[in-house]
Amino acid sequence: GTDRFVRLGTPEWDQRQVAEPSSESVVRGPREGFVESISTNLALLRRRLRTARLHIEDLHLGTVTRTRVAIAYVAGVARPELVAEVRRRIGRIRIDGILESGYIEEFIQDTPWTIFPLLKHSERPDVVAADLLEGRVAIFTDGTPFVLLAPTVFPDLIHAPEDYYGRSPASSAIRLLRWLYVALALLGPSLYIALTTFHQEMLPTSLLLAFLNARESIPFPALIEALLMETAFEALREAGVRLPRQVGQAVSIVGALVIGEAAVRAGIVSNPMVIVVSLTGIASFLIPRFNAAMAIRILRFPMMLLAGTFGALGIFLGFMAILIHLARLRSFGVPYLAPLAPVIPGDLKDAVFRLPWWQMARRPRSIPAQDQQRQAAARPPHPPGE
Numbered sequence: 001g002t003d004r005f006v007r008l009g010t011p012e013w014d015q016r017q018v019a020e021p022s023s024e025s026v027v028r029g030p031r032e033g034f035v036e037s038i039s040t041n042l043a044l045l046r047r048r049l050r051t052a053r054l055h056i057e058d059l060h061l062g063t064v065t066r067t068r069v070a071i072a073y074v075a076g077v078a079r080p081e082l083v084a085e086v087r088r089r090i091g092r093i094r095i096d097g098i099l100e101s102g103y104i105e106e107f108i109q110d111t112p113w114t115i116f117p118l119l120k121h122s123e124r125p126d127v128v129a130a131d132l133l134e135g136r137v138a139i140f141t142d143g144t145p146f147v148l149l150a151p152t153v154f155p156d157l158i159h160a161p162e163d164y165y166g167r168s169p170a171s172s173a174i175r176l177l178r179w180l181y182v183a184l185a186l187l188g189p190s191l192y193i194a195l196t197t198f199h200q201e202m203l204p205t206s207l208l209l210a211f212l213n214a215r216e217s218i219p220f221p222a223l224i225e226a227l228l229m230e231t232a233f234e235a236l237r238e239a240g241v242r243l244p245r246q247v248g249q250a251v252s253i254v255g256a257l258v259i260g261e262a263a264v265r266a267g268i269v270s271n272p273m274v275i276v277v278s279l280t281g282i283a284s285f286l287i288p289r290f291n292a293a294m295a296i297r298i299l300r301f302p303m304m305l306l307a308g309t310f311g312a313l314g315i316f317l318g319f320m321a322i323l324i325h326l327a328r329l330r331s332f333g334v335p336y337l338a339p340l341a342p343v344i345p346g347d348l349k350d351a352v353f354r355l356p357w358w359q360m361a362r363r364p365r366s367i368p369a370q371d372q373q374r375q376a377a378a379r380p381p382h383p384p385g386e
Helices: 038-048 079-090 099-107 125-132 154-158 169-195 207-216 222-242 244-267 270-285 290-310 310-328 343-351
Strands: 055-063 068-073 121-124 139-140 147-150
Touching: 038 055, 038 068, 038 125, 038 139, 038 270, 038 310, 055 099, 055 207, 068 079, 079 099, 079 121, 079 139, 099 139, 099 147, 125 139, 147 244, 154 290, 169 222, 169 270, 169 310, 207 270, 222 244, 222 270, 222 290, 244 270, 270 290, 290 310
Parallel strands: none
Antiparallel strands: 055 068, 068 139, 121 147, 139 147
16 A cells, blocks of 8 residues: 555547737738747747756736746756746735736736737747747746747847748848838838928929929818828727627728728818828837837827927927937846847847858847856858868
């Protein structure tokens, strides 16, 4: 006989099957996405990080829900101070229920009153595994497919996972285009308002005459015209998100075409304004992270007000205020604009551009890691015999 026994939990809940992530489209790479079961999600992570150095710490949050939360990191890569800080911030949460990882995000972020996301979230196992290999910490929450990653810097929100799976020249070109469209998404309508209202002398004569002819019968100033179109466009976009997917896509596309055409025919807005708002909307779609795109979309409105009031000076002051705010933000003590501000030369190879993998032998210094060496010394590929 024996006085010992083993207790095993055999019941299982019905759950959604592993499928392609819905919020992060996959062009190249694994098409598996996390689900609502934390056990399945941790198994997907272990499938990619098959090492005993992958540590997972379990805890429960919520006095009523008792939601299972897991902290995952790679020992020897993630700094113990970072892991301890994540553990400390999560441990001080006192609430009756945790239903989604967004609850935890608001409790542990460094600056609560900011519109920019200070933690990245993802439902792709390959993204989480890649971030853990850079020294970050992942926070899994039972009941949601979205995993929090800390710390996060602003350039991470502009990068897409496919940037690391394709050839570096093509990825660098797409990244540069993405940064340019971030600026267009923020400043596009503001520049149009300032140029047509205060700085008409900066436009070529033929272009200025075309703008004036288009706005000849418009009863509103450029600022009101832009606010009307942007508000309508954002309403259509929100309606497209809330409605079922098939219906939502039709509403957002057809609605934008119908409303834009009707507004021009009615003489409420001009054709150039419709073009500017459309380009701005397309530019915001190029931002990979939804919460980062939302921050840019919201900031577009105060920038338009500043441009309509002070012209180019208002745009400059608003843009500088945004930069100062970003420079003051921290994500678990890491400067939010790193490696751009402060400038970390070694990390610039994976910021605006992306160099080939064989030139990125060290992990990014902007994310403090215990072991900075990622691979052996850089060795460029060469044909056999050379």
